[in-house]
Amino acid sequence: MKNQEVSPVCGSCLTRHKTVFRHLFSEDINNIMSEKSCNYYKRGNIIFSEGNRGTGIFCVHKGIIKMFKTGVDGKEQIIRFAKPGHIIGYRSILSNEPACTTAKAIEDAILCFIPAKTLINLVHKNPDFSMELIKLSCKELGDANKFILDIAQKSVRERLAEVLLLLKETFGLDENSTLQVALTREELANIVGTATESVIRLLSEFKADKLIELNGRHIKLLNIPKIYKISNIY
Amino acid sequence: MKNQEVSPVCGSCLTRHKTVFRHLFSEDINNIMSEKSCNYYKRGNIIFSEGNRGTGIFCVHKGIIKMFKTGVDGKEQIIRFAKPGHIIGYRSILSNEPACTTAKAIEDAILCFIPAKTLINLVHKNPDFSMELIKLSCKELGDANKFILDIAQKSVRERLAEVLLLLKETFGLDENSTLQVALTREELANIVGTATESVIRLLSEFKADKLIELNGRHIKLLNIPKIYKISNIY
DNA sequence: CGTGTGATTGACGCCTGTCAACGTCTGTGG
DNA sequence: CCACAGACGTTGACAGGCGTCAATCACACG
Numbered sequence: 001m002k003n004q005e006v007s008p009v010c011g012s013c014l015t016r017h018k019t020v021f022r023h024l025f026s027e028d029i030n031n032i033m034s035e036k037s038c039n040y041y042k043r044g045n046i047i048f049s050e051g052n053r054g055t056g057i058f059c060v061h062k063g064i065i066k067m068f069k070t071g072v073d074g075k076e077q078i079i080r081f082a083k084p085g086h087i088i089g090y091r092s093i094l095s096n097e098p099a100c101t102t103a104k105a106i107e108d109a110i111l112c113f114i115p116a117k118t119l120i121n122l123v124h125k126n127p128d129f130s131m132e133l134i135k136l137s138c139k140e141l142g143d144a145n146k147f148i149l150d151i152a153q154k155s156v157r158e159r160l161a162e163v164l165l166l167l168k169e170t171f172g173l174d175e176n177s178t179l180q181v182a183l184t185r186e187e188l189a190n191i192v193g194t195a196t197e198s199v200i201r202l203l204s205e206f207k208a209d210k211l212i213e214l215n216g217r218h219i220k221l222l223n224i225p226k227i228y229k230i231s232n233i234y
Numbered sequence: 235m236k237n238q239e240v241s242p243v244c245g246s247c248l249t250r251h252k253t254v255f256r257h258l259f260s261e262d263i264n265n266i267m268s269e270k271s272c273n274y275y276k277r278g279n280i281i282f283s284e285g286n287r288g289t290g291i292f293c294v295h296k297g298i299i300k301m302f303k304t305g306v307d308g309k310e311q312i313i314r315f316a317k318p319g320h321i322i323g324y325r326s327i328l329s330n331e332p333a334c335t336t337a338k339a340i341e342d343a344i345l346c347f348i349p350a351k352t353l354i355n356l357v358h359k360n361p362d363f364s365m366e367l368i369k370l371s372c373k374e375l376g377d378a379n380k381f382i383l384d385i386a387q388k389s390v391r392e393r394l395a396e397v398l399l400l401l402k403e404t405f406g407l408d409e410n411s412t413l414q415v416a417l418t419r420e421e422l423a424n425i426v427g428t429a430t431e432s433v434i435r436l437l438s439e440f441k442a443d444k445l446i447e448l449n450g451r452h453i454k455l456l457n458i459p460k461i462y463k464i465s466n467i468y
Numbered sequence: 469c470g471t472g473t474g475a476t477t478g479a480c481g482c483c484t485g486t487c488a489a490c491g492t493c494t495g496t497g498g
Numbered sequence: 499c500c501a502c503a504g505a506c507g508t509t510g511a512c513a514g515g516c517g518t519c520a521a522t523c524a525c526a527c528g
Contacts, residue, residue: 069379071387072466079379094365095372100379123365130364131328131357137371138329144378145303145313145334151385152427153305156516185475193386195517200476216475216525232306390484419507429485434508450493450507469528476523484515492507498500 007038007112008061018085019059020132028122028129035118040110047103047111048089054099056115057090063109064171064181067101068190078191080143081170081181091137093119106183154232156194160202161231163191164212168221182217241272241346242295252319253293254366262356262363269352274344281337281345282323288333290349291324297343298405298415301335302424312425314377315404315415325371327353340417388466390428394436395465397425398446402455416451 010016010033011026021029041047041063048054050069065082079101082088092099093116123130150159164179171181183191189199203219206212211227213220221227244250244267245260255263275281275297282288284303299316313335316322326333327350357364384393398413405415417425423433437453440446445461447454455461 069383071383072468073387075387077383077386079382091372091375094368095376096369097373097376100376123368124361127358127361127364130361130368133368134328134357134364134371135330137368137375138325139331141325141371141375141378142329142331142334144375144382148313148378148381148385148427149303149305149311151382152311153307153309184473193382196474197476197518198516201516204476234306418505430506431486431508432484435484438508471527473526474524477521479520480518482515482517484513486512486514487510489510490508492505494503494505496501496503498502 007033007036008110009033010036010112013061015061015085020087020129020136021059023128023132024126028126032114032118032122036112036114038110038112041105041108043105043108045105047105048099050100050102051098054089054092054116056113057093057119058088058103058111058113060084060086060088061110061112063105063111064107065103065109065111066106066187067103069101076190077193078187080140083171087136090119090133094133094137106187151193156192156198157202158230158232159192159194160188160199161206161227162233163188164219164221164227165224165231165233168224173221176220177222178215178218178220184217241267241270242344243267244270244346247295249295249319254321254363254370255293257362257366258360262360266348266352266356270346270348272344272346275339275342277339277342279339281339282333284334284336285332288323288326288350290347291321291327291353292337292345292347293321294318295344295346297339297345298341299337299343299345300340300421301337303335310424311427312421314374317405321370324353324367328367328371340421385427390426390432391436392464392466393426393428394422394433395440395461396467397422398453398455398461399458399465399467402458407455410454411456412449412452412454418451
């Protein structure tokens, strides 16, 4: 399902300044360029699967990737999203464990693949790059810890409001206050950690309360302060 | 509440081979030795608090530390435990964010304090040490992701069984099959992510089903395979 | 136009949190 | 040595949030 693509040129990649590669000198960049490859993934394609050992990491050039774990009954739990400039698959490579999540494109996507060896070499050679990786994983760890608290203690209603705000922060709003990402009700439920029907019912309530407006998978945020209040973010 | 202690000598520290410092050469070890300090904490003492900016990291020499976040209503959610050989507080130092958890001794403890500067210098100087830190944070990130899945999808009953097994893995059993850690019912609830009363009721059920034996805060595991089955660990 | 996926709504009931009362134990101070 | 306070553990009653099941609708696609 992957089609080989013309590789974006790292040196002139517009998303690079947002990545862990932002502080690399041209020598290291050229090195990555010569060893990476690039692939196109259609919406729904899987980039890698939970339980497998990866052979490298992926840098998102275009599109949106959802990262999820699968529960005993087959239900997905979305852990996070990756968008252009983000790298995925690094956790399993660096900790030398099988992947703990599955990565799937929810929009047509282009990803650059960087072999594990290239990455490891870079860690040993460039302390600033190591520091970037450390910061990245520590940042994600902080987010995960916060997520644990929320799921453990907040109601589904609070969490749904919080997820709407999270999506706003991550993907932004268009000129019409509409979230720039289109998720199915089931995917929303799989972020919040609840049943699809619960999400549908709560979205209807939010709509009745004039907090949001629904147009298929497009959600318009009408009253952000009120949504904040419901989400109970301190 | 802290009393200055005679610092354990890192070079001959019996727990060092279990820490991120295990591959350091004597030069770096001596450097740490000369810049660290050491403190004694009584049961219940707080080592650092959520929201504060730390000035260094702590290496647990003796005792057990619980790391928790506090919810909007004041209820704690325990994220993990630290025991001898573990380091704590590194996430906030390395990601340059305020601490996302509070660390509290649940047993009398001795901790060595290593200033942030010492740690950062080491990262820049020693790629193997960087790699250890990366592995550590990636490992914790994997654990956190798994925890998210569990809390989001499993029942309280399943999670409690899983927590009993987790405590067994982390702290071990004595010759009498009893968990080598004594937690209050409330603390158990704060790991599982439920109400204290729920934990008490479920423990009583487990006891009635001859899975465990209760003796105050000491829990004896009678039928580990059955507990595994209940926990639904794949 | 049939088929399949996703969205919606209603009914139902159980898991689980909350509240309250009471028992137990330990350490403290008179 | 005893009384008492305070923390912790236990049990019961109760209700409501939320998951599950089932039926129906909407819509896109081959």
